[in-house]
Amino acid sequence: MEFSAHLLSILIWLPILGGAALVAIGDGNDAGSSRARLMRMAALGISVLTFLLSIGLYAGFDNTATGMQFNEQIPWVASLNVFYALGVDGISAPLILLTTFITPLVVIASWDTIKSRPAQYFAAFLILEGLMIGVFSALDALLFYVFWEAMLIPMFLIIGVWGGARRVYATLKFFLYTFLGSVLMLVAFIYLYGQTGGFDLFGFMAAPLSLTAQKLIFVAFLIAFAVKVPMWPVHTWLPDAHVEAPTGGSVILAAIMLKMGGYGFIRLSLPIVPDGSEYFAGMMIALSLIAVVYIGFVALMQKDMKKLIAYSSIAHMGFVTLGFFILWSFDGGTGAGLGITGGMVQMISHGLISGAMFLCVGVLYDRVHSREIADYGGVANTMPVFAAFMVLFAMANAGLPGTSGFVGEFMVIIASFKANFWFAFLAATTLILGAAYTLWMIKRVIYGEVANDNVAALKDLNGREFLVLAILAVSVLIVGLWPAPLVDMMNVTIEKLIEQVGQTKL
Amino acid sequence: MDILDYLVAAPEITLLGLICVVLIADLFIDDENRVRTFWLSMLALVVMLVVLDSTGPVARTVIFSGSYVSDGLSHILKLSAVIFVGIAFLYSRDYLRANEIHRGEFYLLGLIGLLGMMIMMSANSLLTMYLGLETLALSLYALVAIDRNNVTSAESAMKYFILGAIASGCLLYGISWIYGVTGSLQFHEIAAAIGSDPSLNDLPLWFGLAFLIVGIGFKFGAVPFHMWLPDVYQGARTPVTLYIASAPKLAALALFLRILVDGLGNLHETWAPMIMVIAVLSLLVGNFVAIAQTNIKRMLGYSAIAHVGFILLALFCGTEQGNAAALFYTLTYVVAAAGAFGMVILLSRRGYDAENLSDFKGLNARSPWFALMMMFLMFSMAGVPPFVGFFAKLNVISAVVDSGYTGLAVLMVLASVVGAYYYLRVIWYMYFEEAEDKAVLQANRDTRLVLSLNSVAVLALGIVPGWLLALCIQILG
Numbered sequence: 001m002e003f004s005a006h007l008l009s010i011l012i013w014l015p016i017l018g019g020a021a022l023v024a025i026g027d028g029n030d031a032g033s034s035r036a037r038l039m040r041m042a043a044l045g046i047s048v049l050t051f052l053l054s055i056g057l058y059a060g061f062d063n064t065a066t067g068m069q070f071n072e073q074i075p076w077v078a079s080l081n082v083f084y085a086l087g088v089d090g091i092s093a094p095l096i097l098l099t100t101f102i103t104p105l106v107v108i109a110s111w112d113t114i115k116s117r118p119a120q121y122f123a124a125f126l127i128l129e130g131l132m133i134g135v136f137s138a139l140d141a142l143l144f145y146v147f148w149e150a151m152l153i154p155m156f157l158i159i160g161v162w163g164g165a166r167r168v169y170a171t172l173k174f175f176l177y178t179f180l181g182s183v184l185m186l187v188a189f190i191y192l193y194g195q196t197g198g199f200d201l202f203g204f205m206a207a208p209l210s211l212t213a214q215k216l217i218f219v220a221f222l223i224a225f226a227v228k229v230p231m232w233p234v235h236t237w238l239p240d241a242h243v244e245a246p247t248g249g250s251v252i253l254a255a256i257m258l259k260m261g262g263y264g265f266i267r268l269s270l271p272i273v274p275d276g277s278e279y280f281a282g283m284m285i286a287l288s289l290i291a292v293v294y295i296g297f298v299a300l301m302q303k304d305m306k307k308l309i310a311y312s313s314i315a316h317m318g319f320v321t322l323g324f325f326i327l328w329s330f331d332g333g334t335g336a337g338l339g340i341t342g343g344m345v346q347m348i349s350h351g352l353i354s355g356a357m358f359l360c361v362g363v364l365y366d367r368v369h370s371r372e373i374a375d376y377g378g379v380a381n382t383m384p385v386f387a388a389f390m391v392l393f394a395m396a397n398a399g400l401p402g403t404s405g406f407v408g409e410f411m412v413i414i415a416s417f418k419a420n421f422w423f424a425f426l427a428a429t430t431l432i433l434g435a436a437y438t439l440w441m442i443k444r445v446i447y448g449e450v451a452n453d454n455v456a457a458l459k460d461l462n463g464r465e466f467l468v469l470a471i472l473a474v475s476v477l478i479v480g481l482w483p484a485p486l487v488d489m490m491n492v493t494i495e496k497l498i499e500q501v502g503q504t505k506l
Numbered sequence: 507m508d509i510l511d512y513l514v515a516a517p518e519i520t521l522l523g524l525i526c527v528v529l530i531a532d533l534f535i536d537d538e539n540r541v542r543t544f545w546l547s548m549l550a551l552v553v554m555l556v557v558l559d560s561t562g563p564v565a566r567t568v569i570f571s572g573s574y575v576s577d578g579l580s581h582i583l584k585l586s587a588v589i590f591v592g593i594a595f596l597y598s599r600d601y602l603r604a605n606e607i608h609r610g611e612f613y614l615l616g617l618i619g620l621l622g623m624m625i626m627m628s629a630n631s632l633l634t635m636y637l638g639l640e641t642l643a644l645s646l647y648a649l650v651a652i653d654r655n656n657v658t659s660a661e662s663a664m665k666y667f668i669l670g671a672i673a674s675g676c677l678l679y680g681i682s683w684i685y686g687v688t689g690s691l692q693f694h695e696i697a698a699a700i701g702s703d704p705s706l707n708d709l710p711l712w713f714g715l716a717f718l719i720v721g722i723g724f725k726f727g728a729v730p731f732h733m734w735l736p737d738v739y740q741g742a743r744t745p746v747t748l749y750i751a752s753a754p755k756l757a758a759l760a761l762f763l764r765i766l767v768d769g770l771g772n773l774h775e776t777w778a779p780m781i782m783v784i785a786v787l788s789l790l791v792g793n794f795v796a797i798a799q800t801n802i803k804r805m806l807g808y809s810a811i812a813h814v815g816f817i818l819l820a821l822f823c824g825t826e827q828g829n830a831a832a833l834f835y836t837l838t839y840v841v842a843a844a845g846a847f848g849m850v851i852l853l854s855r856r857g858y859d860a861e862n863l864s865d866f867k868g869l870n871a872r873s874p875w876f877a878l879m880m881m882f883l884m885f886s887m888a889g890v891p892p893f894v895g896f897f898a899k900l901n902v903i904s905a906v907v908d909s910g911y912t913g914l915a916v917l918m919v920l921a922s923v924v925g926a927y928y929y930l931r932v933i934w935y936m937y938f939e940e941a942e943d944k945a946v947l948q949a950n951r952d953t954r955l956v957l958s959l960n961s962v963a964v965l966a967l968g969i970v971p972g973w974l975l976a977l978c979i980q981i982l983g
Binding site: 023076077080120145146149150152157160161168171172179180183186190193 | 892923
């Protein structure tokens with residue numbers, strides 16, 4: 001039994017079983033008790049250990065291999081030909097690393113802000129982490145679906161139990177929206193199962209399909225992934241969920257769960273139904289540009305900081321889908337690879353930046369218990385260190401060169417220039433809009449005179465908060481200044497994907 | 507007749523003997539010691555498990571001049587029925603004692619009902635089926651009325667009895683037409699008669715078939731023959747509801763498989779459209795009406811109607827895959843239903859039935875463990891992976907898609923999303939709301955243990971569903 005041969009399973013099941021243990025032991029609903037402190041330590045230990053183990057994934061990853069790595073395969077449900085099949089490539093490995101990287105930060109950030117039932121809270125995050133890694137590494141459609149749906153359960157509870165005033169509405173909307181989106185994907189999987197006799201994703205990719213079938217399957221996948229990304233016009237659950245979720249929930253939602261949608265497009269839609277994807281590419285580009293431009297304007301008008309960041313997430317995720325679906329708009333050249341790589345880099349970068357932005361809002365919320373922009377002003381006077389971090393992340397969110405936000409957006413804009421001037425023109429408006437809504441918020445919250453007594457009484461970051469934001473700041477800068485390791489990891493896989501998508505299945 | 511024939515029917519014969527023993531013993535037990543009847547009944551069920559285990563599963567054997575069949579299907583259904591009746595008894599004991607309706611009749615009628623179910627599961631002729639059905643139905647009518655001073659119980663028993671009698675009448679009338687056309691009551695002879703003479707496949711046979719479907723639809727509680735179900739679920743005392751909601755569903759499945767598949771399988775093209783209409787209506791009515799309920803027993807009643815829609819859609823396919831999916835669905839649904847009603851009983855106590863949804867508010871604060879268990883059950887019923895309800899639905903949808911009805915599959919998954927709402931509401935009440943009722947849960951250790959196992963089973967079966975699915979396919983393949 002070799003360690004690396006089971007690394008993915010360990011990464012999935014260590015947090016899930018750890019979380020289950022936390023639930024079973026419990027904390028007696030006393031956040032101050034020594035048992036609750038022990039549970040927190042255990043949660044941190046498990047999430048850090050998972051992260052350390054995932055470094056093995058990075059170290060052992062072969063950038064030049066075209067196939068899946070760290071493969072595991074055992075029969076799961078023999079009569080349905082379902083396998084417990086895991087593996088990663090250049091698309092999924094960075095997302096798994098993002099997941100294992102963000103989760104310990106969330107645990108630290110929630111350290112003593114959660115007053116009720118901390119054991120259940122941390123357990124939900126650990127279980128969620130394992131399930132998300134499962135989504136990114138599943139190579140069997142049914143296994144993918146099980147992880148995909150099971151993920152809703154901890155998030156449903158995180159928003160519902162520890163959320164804000166309208167948490168019940170927000171969490172039910174979140175659950176039902178995503179559940180509705182996913183069930184049609186299940187029907188598509190079952191149809192493909194009927195065609196290929198198994199749930200193997202590579203079997204799906206190899207199966208010849210008529211254009212009609214491809215169109216229908218694409219639409220079924222689209223509904224599932226568009227809700228998750230979320231794309232305009234099925235984005236309305238996201239602002240509600242983000243506003244009501246506790247800080248940790250918002251971070252995971254923005255940093256990782258939204259990436260599921262993008263991952264779904266690139267892992268399932270493009271290779272399984274290439275002709276269907278090509279057929280709908282124009283529509284996808286249009287929807288992405290609407291997200292970038294229209295949602296950008298919507299973000300401008302928000303009064304609630306969390307809502308503003310939520311809308312900015314939708315706009316940024318528009319870049320991801322734009323990058324993926326301009327694939328067919330080239331007469332030749334290297335634009336296709338650039339678009340997809342840009343979309344991928346944008347996903348990772350947005351994971352870091354939006355997570356950091358939500359943590360910043362969380363820091364303010366913990367002190368003042370308000371997310372309204374109007375309740376702040378002049379925070380820089382009382383919290384200079386915090387202000388420095390928040391301005392940095394805001395700049396990154398606006399796509400300042402040198403930060404990770406610039407790399408992905410720039411790649412996608414360059415690719416769209418090669419494709420069509422007007423795509424690029426509209427996409428580039430984000431450079432103005434993004435700067436406008438983010439920096440205007442910063443101006444109103446951070447700068448100016450001290451607005452009220454609450455702001456005057458603010459205390460700057462404590463060591464725990466500083467640690468989390470500093471780690472994120474460093475990683476935003478690393479990805480911004482030296483994205484090569486990340487891009488190298490993806491290159492071979494993306495080339496192979498483009499080749500695969502180029503071959504018609506008709 | 508061979509004396510060995512009696513050995514094949516040993517489970518029913520043994521059970522009848524044991525019922526007589528319990529009946530007589532109960533006469534000599536006074537009210538304070540009524541729990542002895544409980545233990546005696548449980549002992550009888552354990553004996554039944556041993557007898558079933560030692561007599562089966564055998565190759566398909568038909569005895570008693572073709573009236574009785576023993577095969578893999580009857581074996582697994584009987585084993586499950588015995589287990590679920592045992593679970594129902596166990597969950598009920600403390601409740602009955604606390605509410606002063608701890609009578610020996612509860613266990614006796616439960617055992618007699620079990621005998622009826624077992625006869626149905628092994629029926630190979632329309633008449634045997636009818637006898638088993640009536641044995642079960644009469645025990646159920648009496649069970650619903652067991653708290654005779656309770657007005658709602660008496661009312662729902664009356665309603666159940668009248669509607670049940672009409673349904674039985676329809677079934678019997680249908681049987682007479684089938685007999686008239688084919689000249690036989692035995693399923694394999696009916697199938698052979700229709701197979702060898704296609705001219706029989708005509709209006710008179712279809713007429714009889716329609717009446718049979720009315721009877722079967724009633725027993726399942728499928729729309730539009732579902733009127734009794736919510737009232738009975740709500741009106742009966744919770745242990746009785748638990749009993750009705752669990753094992754008899756297995757008997758209803760046997761009723762369908764034996765009559766419509768074994769006997770009238772050649773008429774699949776005729777009965778399939780009728781079943782489809784009934785199933786789709788059940789799915790829609792069940793899921794939509796359940797949303798409006800505030801009483802959890804009634805809500806679970808409508809949810810049962812929706813689940814029946816799924817089971818009937820699996821049977822509608824008429825394929826081996828579909829039948830296996832129906833068996834898997836029924837077995838796993840019954841696990842979840844038994845657990846859910848067990849939770850309702852757990853929350854109740856002397857003079858207080860926790861039958862409103864709001865009684866579940868704040869359960870996570872009162873008992874995190876049982877809130878978790880109830881969450882497992884609700885997510886399983888909603889069909890969310892990794893719980894077993896997901897695999898049950900997956901199998902059915904897969905069978906429907908394989909039969910070429912992809913549009914129907916889309917309807918089914920959309921109905922499940924509607925259904926998810928009211929299951930989520932229970933979880934919402936348990937986790938997101940403050941408790942109105944802060945009483946400490948009272949239950950004996952054995953009940954807690956079995957209820958926990960029952961609930962964890964929906965997760966465990968969801969993670970390793972392969973063996974049960976393979977078993978279902980092997981039995982019906």
